[in-house]
Amino acid sequence: MKRLIQQIINRCSVLVLLMSVLSLPYVQAAQLSAMTARQVQKSLEFQAEEQWKEAAVVLESVGTPTEYDKAFVNRMLGVVYWQKEQPLKAINALYASVNSKVLDEEAQRASERMLADLLMTQSRYQDALRLYYPLSTSKELRQKDRGEIWLRIAQAHYQDEQYSKALKGINAHLKLASAKPSSLSLKLGSQLKLKHWKGSTRTLKRLIAIEPRKKTWWIQLVGSYQRLNDKKQMLNTLVLAKRKGITLSDSEKVMMAQLYQQQGVPEKAAAVMAEVNQGEADTTGLVMEASYWQHAKEWDKAIVAWERAASDAPKYYWVAAQLSLQHGQYQKALSLLERVNNPEKVPDVELARALAYDKLNEFDKALLHAKRANELKPSDQSQSWIQYLTQKTP
Known part of the structure; x- marks a missing residue:
């Protein structure tokens, strides 16, 4: 989960930074001194060709006669250094730009967001949170942007193992944005860490509604019901998953059979175990099948299953023989008795x-x-x- 979140952070941060590059020429460029404006334009031409080294050299040579020039250039250097895979330099440049407090409000917010995203990519979660939280309450931001910031807040807290705060963050995000598998997965991860089993069942149902073919959600839902000791819902979930075309493993089918038996439906329990026991089968599985058929009073099927179990463990020939005698299969019983050793x-x-x-x-x-x-x-x-x-x- 943490690795997935970090990958999402990295991808999204790059997108934010690139969008910032495209918008830079138009952000109150008139406030720049003429000399800085020429250098900025030259750097942008290099950036357009993805010549990041040359772009950095140009910006580093700018004299920055005003505080605004300096903040503007540092903001651009943050992007260029990131593209040059120099994250520490990028962070320092953006800190210098942000701390100057001379950019216009929109550019200031964008720079703080860029810096926070960069800090996230370097696992500096608390530093990032100090920037994200003020942004989350900004009335100037669109609902979509505030939703994305709350998602970042949740991700930062989750990465820092602060699961209660992560859960609060993702809930705030979900009030502002539509639910997606990635955001619901983060919510689920927090709930599981906090052992909020009832909450996790609700989240898993939402995930299943979005991705009904993803087996992971079904099995995790079974696990949450197991934590709640709700065996009926465990069984219902497994049955529904199978009906929806989810391929269950043998161990999951065994669980289903046991749940059927506990719910007083031995014939279905036996049928599931018969499915498990097709082809190669172990003694335990065969004994389970035989016992379930016996409880279901399906005597012929029980005898066959006991006999098959006996081929692995001969002690069961005696069980099969006794059952044959009890239900009038006397020739069969004599044959089985020959094999009791x-x-x-x-x-x-x-x-x-x-x-x-x-x-x-x-x-x-x-x-x-x-x-x-x-x-x-x-x-x-x-x-x-x-x-x-x-x-x-x-």
């Missing part, structure tokens, strides 16, 4: 096989597995199965 689960696996074969009316096999379960780990449950199945076996 946890030694501690062997007695339970044998009892599960007994149940599956019983449901398939294969009582001999069911009894065989019930007896194996009892041999491995005698229990009332296994003995009850043996007694039950013995009665069904001829």
Whole structure:
């Protein structure tokens, strides 16, 4: 953010300075002494050809017989030195011009503005602010110009990490000028630094209205709602962003799925995770999908997801097998039980096989597995199965 602001400052300052160059010949040139006027005209001819070194030499040789001549020439030297990439000389020349207080009011204000902008480019924010603040209250300035000065004030305070003052400055700017992404971004940056989460949501909505295709604003809006612990609005923002054509990352989709689950919509949570899990998928994502399908009572989809998770983590074959048994997929359950490799689960696996074969009316096999379960780990449950199945076996 700070680097972006500095780039904006630099670009705008150059424009202001160049416009000042063009206006200089006409600013009460009649007040100049004849000798200074000739030298000024000669310098302007060099400037028109972008011969800045020659232009500076001419101005530096001016005798400046009057205070006004001196202030006028220093003002021009400020521009020329800037073009020569000599910012310190430019600043000193403009300070000399401004401090003389002999320029007419309009030229004085323009010179102060030029100097403040130059100070901004050199990161001398407090020095710039001492010039900007008086200008901001000048009744002689147009609304547009005062709006631009308040923007500079906000930028200076932001660069100097004075975020409350930056926020006041940008609000003053927005009262005088239409909102643009750059000014709203500065306001947002200040609000985030100050942890003004409610204010940041309002600013982000304005940014989205202007730049609906910029993903950054959507995700930052989600973040602000997260700070406010407003999970409903977090979900709404992600859903709307997706509808508007914003491409969400897998991590953002996972967040959306979790929010759907928390809002009591497991089927949508599962559908989002299924989208995430297309192609390569990690175990955590597959387990989330399976759990969500299970909560949504989509048993077939849950079993498939558990089985897929088990291909990475075999412990989930037992979960998939149990779910298959509970929902009448007995052949599927037997297939999954074959892949359970946890030694501690062997007695339970044998009892599960007994149940599956019983449901398939294969009582001999069911009894065989019930007896194996009892041999491995005698229990009332296994003995009850043996007694039950013995009665069904001829």
